[in-house]
Amino acid sequence: MNGPHDLGGQMGFGPVRPEPDEPPFHTEWEGRALGLTLCVGALGLWKIDESRHARESLPPAVYYSASYFEIWLRALEALLLNHCLVSAQELAQGSAAPAVGPHPRRLEAATVPAVLAAGSDYQRPLGIAPRFRPGDRVRARNIHPRDHTRLPRYVRGHTGVIESTHGGFILPDTSAHQRGENPEHLYTVVFDGAALWGPDTEPGLTVSVDAWERYLEPA
Amino acid sequence: MPHDNHDHDNHLDPMEARTRALETILTRKGLVDPAAIDAIIETYAEKVGPRNGAQVVARAWDDPAFAVWLASDATAAIASMGFTGRQGEHMKAVFNSDTVHNMVVCTLCSCYPWPVLGLPPVWYKSPAYRSRAVIEPRAVLAEFGVTLPASTCIRVWDSTAELRYLVIPQRPAHSDGLDRAALAGLVTRDSMIGTGLPLVLA
Numbered sequence: 001m002n003g004p005h006d007l008g009g010q011m012g013f014g015p016v017r018p019e020p021d022e023p024p025f026h027t028e029w030e031g032r033a034l035g036l037t038l039c040v041g042a043l044g045l046w047k048i049d050e051s052r053h054a055r056e057s058l059p060p061a062v063y064y065s066a067s068y069f070e071i072w073l074r075a076l077e078a079l080l081l082n083h084c085l086v087s088a089q090e091l092a093q094g095s096a097a098p099a100v101g102p103h104p105r106r107l108e109a110a111t112v113p114a115v116l117a118a119g120s121d122y123q124r125p126l127g128i129a130p131r132f133r134p135g136d137r138v139r140a141r142n143i144h145p146r147d148h149t150r151l152p153r154y155v156r157g158h159t160g161v162i163e164s165t166h167g168g169f170i171l172p173d174t175s176a177h178q179r180g181e182n183p184e185h186l187y188t189v190v191f192d193g194a195a196l197w198g199p200d201t202e203p204g205l206t207v208s209v210d211a212w213e214r215y216l217e218p219a
Numbered sequence: 220m221p222h223d224n225h226d227h228d229n230h231l232d233p234m235e236a237r238t239r240a241l242e243t244i245l246t247r248k249g250l251v252d253p254a255a256i257d258a259i260i261e262t263y264a265e266k267v268g269p270r271n272g273a274q275v276v277a278r279a280w281d282d283p284a285f286a287v288w289l290a291s292d293a294t295a296a297i298a299s300m301g302f303t304g305r306q307g308e309h310m311k312a313v314f315n316s317d318t319v320h321n322m323v324v325c326t327l328c329s330c331y332p333w334p335v336l337g338l339p340p341v342w343y344k345s346p347a348y349r350s351r352a353v354i355e356p357r358a359v360l361a362e363f364g365v366t367l368p369a370s371t372c373i374r375v376w377d378s379t380a381e382l383r384y385l386v387i388p389q390r391p392a393h394s395d396g397l398d399r400a401a402l403a404g405l406v407t408r409d410s411m412i413g414t415g416l417p418l419v420l421a
């Protein structure tokens with residue numbers, strides 16, 4: 001979707017403001033929001049792509065005025081509502097009754113280190129050869145899907161070069177919508193600054209994206 | 220006495236209240252164990268952070284065979300040092316040179332290599348950085364106090380998939396006799412994102 005999250009090349013957000021000695025969390029709730037998101041994610045009810053889609057589906061005015069942890073928490077609420085795990089009434093009241101026993105896949109404190117250290121493998125073996133090879137010229141398709149995609153707008157319609165192939169990876173476009181993993185070949189595609197930004201490019205700039213095969217066509 | 224009536228200790232920040240409410244609900248429903256949240260916070264507040272990445276960079280500077288491995292299979296090379304897991308499952312190391320400076324961004328969200336750098340800083344997740352890194356990285360670098368020669372090419376890596384990038388900055392001059400721990404001390408977090416350079420020896 002052409003949502004508020006697709007920021008590459010947008011203007012008007014002001015300077016970048018590095019913060020010396022920045023702490024991991026600025027308030028206590030930021031850590032709780034992170035932990036809630038990871039704990040609920042560990043239940044395995046949706047993939048990371050669906051979480052990303054919930055974040056980018058927030059109203060643009062909310063997205064741009066929220067801190068990133070607020071974006072995470074609001075998206076988590078939306079996912080829980082969509083999956084009927086909480087009700088709007090419960091969220092409004094801040095309570096749920098009656099208490100029930102632990103979910104069979106509830107993340108326990110003792111297993112947190114192992115779960116975080118294991119992560120999730122997003123690569124999938126593919127029985128078909130990649131359509132493109134390093135050095136091939138490709139065009140990022142001019143597509144505007146209404147649902148989740150990881151092809152940013154600023155490269156769509158532009159021509160770049162395949163730099164490397166990475167094998168099969170879960171396709172976010174379907175994984176985000178519970179329509180299966182549908183792994184496809186993933187490529188790193190390099191674009192010249194001038195191809196993306198015309199005469200307004202900075203000198204000596206190249207930009208790469210990692211693109212699934214369906215995002216690309218021969219050029 | 221009038222000033223003793225302030226009740227701000229009873230006020231919760233709206234996000235604080237919202238987060239507490241959700242934690243209460245999910246705990247009662249058996250979906251979340253608050254102790255697991257504590258363990259997650261402890262991991263990223265105290266255990267997993269940019270000192271991990273600095274050890275990887277220092278070893279790459281100090282051990283040519285490791286640098287070759289890191290360039291060809293960063294996931295395995297980094298895992299051999301014990302740094303694995305969430306948001307670092309598929310790693311790629313990109314090496315700065317005299318002619319190329321690498322810089323990492325996620326324009327679509329906030330993808331970042333957690334096992335080697337920890338959680339991303341606020342500026343990395345900000346619309347300002349995400350929008351500008353791909354169109355005017357030199358202007359962004361200037362805001363970090365970094366000015367590169369006009370002849371240096373800048374390569375920006377937009378983390379649009381599950382590959383996570385670690386920039387390997389160039390080894391500082393005059394660092395020849397330093398041991399690995401001292402070398403790691405020169406490696407800043409920002410130098411591994413590409414918005415900074417390693418510390419310079421006096």
